Amino acid sequence: MSLASSGSRYRIGRILGISVYLHSSWFIIFALISYSLATQFTAQHPAWRPMQHWTLGILASVLFFVSVLVHELGHSMVALRCRLPVNSITLFVFGGLSEIGREPENAKQEFVIALAGPVTSFLLAGLFFAASRLTISSEMAGSLFGWLAEMNFILAAFNLAPGFPLDGGRIFRSIAWGITGDFNRATTLAAHAGQWVSYAMIAWGIVQAVRGDPVGGIWLAFIGWFLLSAARESLTHINMCGSLEGLRASDVMITDVPVISGGMTLEEYAQEVVRTGRRFHNVSVSGQIAGVVSLHAVQQIPRSEWGMTSVQAVMQPWGRIHWASPSEPAVAVLKRMQGEGISLMPVMHGSQWVGTITRDSIMGGAETNPRVSGADNGQRS
Numbered sequence: 302m303s304l305a306s307s308g309s310r311y312r313i314g315r316i317l318g319i320s321v322y323l324h325s326s327w328f329i330i331f332a333l334i335s336y337s338l339a340t341q342f343t344a345q346h347p348a349w350r351p352m353q354h355w356t357l358g359i360l361a362s363v364l365f366f367v368s369v370l371v372h373e374l375g376h377s378m379v380a381l382r383c384r385l386p387v388n389s390i391t392l393f394v395f396g397g398l399s400e401i402g403r404e405p406e407n408a409k410q411e412f413v414i415a416l417a418g419p420v421t422s423f424l425l426a427g428l429f430f431a432a433s434r435l436t437i438s439s440e441m442a443g444s445l446f447g448w449l450a451e452m453n454f455i456l457a458a459f460n461l462a463p464g465f466p467l468d469g470g471r472i473f474r475s476i477a478w479g480i481t482g483d484f485n486r487a488t489t490l491a492a493h494a495g496q497w498v499s500y501a502m503i504a505w506g507i508v509q510a511v512r513g514d515p516v517g518g519i520w521l522a523f524i525g526w527f528l529l530s531a532a533r534e535s536l537t538h539i540n541m542c543g544s545l546e547g548l549r550a551s552d553v554m555i556t557d558v559p560v561i562s563g564g565m566t567l568e569e570y571a572q573e574v575v576r577t578g579r580r581f582h583n584v585s586v587s588g589q590i591a592g593v594v595s596l597h598a599v600q601q602i603p604r605s606e607w608g609m610t611s612v613q614a615v616m617q618p619w620g621r622i623h624w625a626s627p628s629e630p631a632v633a634v635l636k637r638m639q640g641e642g643i644s645l646m647p648v649m650h651g652s653q654w655v656g657t658i659t660r661d662s663i664m665g666g667a668e669t670n671p672r673v674s675g676a677d678n679g680q681r682s
């Protein structure tokens with residue numbers, strides 16, 4: 302589940318060394334919550350001025366997302382204490398996401414990292430509840446803190462549902478991992494549970510919508526659908542890793558990558574791509590294969606400059622690109638490619654190019670792996 306690959310995100314700051322981003326989809330939910338709160342306050346407190354309804358609606362919405370951020374910081378701080386790198390926290394349409402650089406090393410780490418989020422939200426719920434009691438004389442502050450207490454409680458409880466990738470699903474996985482000692486088996490169990498939790502959410506959302514709460518119902522169904530695809534994605538990933546067992550980089554690379562001259566202009570290169578249908582090429586510079594160029598890299602250059610820019614100027618030279626050695630396990634290569642968000646990786650033997658790995662070539666390698674052929678590859682949905 303990588304948000305970086307879909308839509309753009311905006312960096313809003315850094316907390317504890319972790320970059321915090323707003324994903325483009327977040328603005329929709331922020332506007333929606335502010336609007337629905339202003340409407341709700343208008344109905345509950347008709348004596349207030351519209352300005353008051355809107356100020357409180359926006360303020361509550363901001364503080365709600367601060368709460369979501371603090372929930373994510375709860376996970377991140379524990380992850381950092383476990384010496385796991387935290388790359389970023391992103392707020393998006395369905396809440397928050399901490400991108401932790403590595404999987405936890407053991408079941409206990411996973412357990413405490415997962416639990417930290419809901420515990421943080423329960424604490425926030427308690428604090429906001431106390432604040433609502435202390436400010437009972439002010440109707441506005443009372444409504445604000447009361448709503449925030451309720452929302453943080455719901456956030457914590459919702460996240461404890463035992464389906465991966467929700468926090469509760471991770472807690473479930475850590476317990477299964479601790480009992481079975483098998484991370485992949487535990488993930489498979491938790492992801493299956495995640496599918497059932499998602500189906501239940503979608504069904505409950507539809508019931509709610511029919512019963513007269515269309516917005517809330519459709520919303521819940523959408524979250525269920527999002528979680529369903531995330532659970533399926535992790536199952537596919539586990540199956541993929543299983544199918545790659547025993548394979549090395551040299552088993553999943555392609556070697557028939559066409560070579561073009563670095564002196565070619567981008568205009569000529571674009572025609573070559575159209576003519577051959579190949580999306581990336583090795584580039585030869587003074588008789589040596591010196592790097593790789595892809596259609597994607599060319600598209601970053603303004604169209605008007607294609608006639609006077611050489612392929613050599615936009616290629617990625619071997620020295621400035623992530624590469625694999627022929628003996629590196631294929632699973633490790635796949636993890637690095639996913640971690641870095643890259644779609645192709647050259648395989649180098651010393652300074653010599655020997656092949657290129659793409660996501661398609663890895664998949665092809667997994668499907669024809671002689672070591673696991675005939676075995677149950679599980680669900681590929």
Ligand SMILES: [Zn+2]
Nearest residue numbers: 418419460468
């Ligand atoms: Zn969480």
